[in-house]
Amino acid sequence: MANEEMSMSELLNNYDVKRLNKGDILKGKVIDVNDKEVSVNINYAFDGLISKEELSVDEKDPREVVNKDDEIDVYVLSPNDGEGYVELSLIRARQIKEKEELVKYFKDQKNISVKIKEETKGGVIAYYGNVRIFIPGSLVSRERIELSTLIGRELDVKITELDFRNNKVVASRRIIEEEEYNKNKKVVWDSLVEGEKKNGVVKKLVKFGAFVDIGGLEGLIHISDLSWERVNKPEDVVKEGDKVEVFIGKVDKKNERLSLILKDVNKEPxxxxxxxxxxxxxxxxxxxxxxxxxxxxxxxxxxxxxxxxxxxxxxxxxxxxxxxxxxxxxxxxxxxxxxxxxxxxxxxxxxxxxxxxxxxxxxxxxxxxxxxxxxxxxxxxx
The missing domain is CATH 2.40.50.140 (Nucleic acid-binding proteins)
Incomplete structure (x- = not known):
């Protein structure tokens, strides 16, 4: 036994490396990849091994994640897995780097790109690389949207809460959309000319008329301006989602109120x-x-x-x-x-x-x- 321990000590000395500890981040080179695991040369007495589960959060085939001879950073899960290998994780190594990036993005209030993975109670789950992020349904968009339509999509979001200690990272897409809307709003308001034609989409019907989006700005068509004929209710003329051509009516920039006219002003009875x-x-x-x-x-x-x-x-x-x-x-x-x-x-x-x-x-x-x-x-x- 003593001879074996001496052999190990001599072997480690020959490799001129320090003993490994759980949590160490090492640089390694991919030796081999198959459908279940990846072996890595980490300049140690033993090679490292990364299981499929520790390669990516969506458990892709290892051959889709890394290639032979790739140089990668790895996280030490266990210095000895009992079979002569060092147990490693690519996910955790990348998470450490990604978390450092998220801290900086959160501090600077910069946007990040995430991929929506699944719908959950109250919102959707997204990933920034290997870091799990929750986006509440109320923060997914400034407009009503079916959450299921977002699965698999990449979205730019902004982090609103960051607490790695409690594994809590919350983000918002709506903030970005609101910023873009407010940024373009003044330009749109300044471009409005009374009597000018605009293409729009009917967004909402109310008792007294219909709200129409004319490109980031909503205006109201009063029921009396839907048609030259008498109209009893808006749905007799338009439906939500209809594409319409409207005329700009009164423009109140101060109070941000816009009236639109659907009836053709050139056919005024x-x-x-x-x-x-x-x-x-x-x-x-x-x-x-x-x-x-x-x-x-x-x-x-x-x-x-x-x-x-x-x-x-x-x-x-x-x-x-x-x-x-x-x-x-x-x-x-x-x-x-x-x-x-x-x-x-x-x-x-x-x-x-x-x-x-x-x-x-x-x-x-x-x-x-x-x-x-x-x-x-x-x-x-x-």
């Missing part, structure tokens, strides 16, 4: 149809709204006029719904037309009187036999 409306004209329209003071009649898409309750009939009525119904077609006479204020005053009873006069004229002229019912087809009085 009052401009398109103003020449078709003249005081005294008899036109056909559709009842679109009934109120206590009268009824609104749509003459053209996007153009409505008011028939005051006193202009519906000579008979006394308490409310417009006593004689009119929604979507009922009626003939009306234009009493007043103000294009600038976009107001039209209409009369149903005068349209009736005018048609009565015309009927008398026809009867007296050629006894054509046209009835009042034919002329006022569509009226409904009770």
């Amino acid at each position: 009052w401009t398109v149809h103003s020449s078709d409306i003249k005081v005294g004209d008899i036109l056909e329209g559709k009842v679109v709204r009934l109120t206590s003071f009268g009824a609104f009649v749509e003459l053209f898409d996007g153009i409505e006029g008011l028939v005051h309750i006193t202009e519906i009939t000579d008979d006394h009525i308490a409310k417009s719904s006593d004689v009119l119904e929604l979507n009922q077609k009626v003939k009306v006479k234009v009493l007043n037309f103000n294009k600038e204020d976009k107001r039209i005053s209409l009369s149903i009873k005068e349209a009736v009187e005018t048609n009565n006069e015309y009927l008398n004229y026809v009867d007296n002229a050629d006894n054509a036999g046209t009835s009042l019912g034919d002329l006022l087809k569509g009226f409904k009085f009770e």
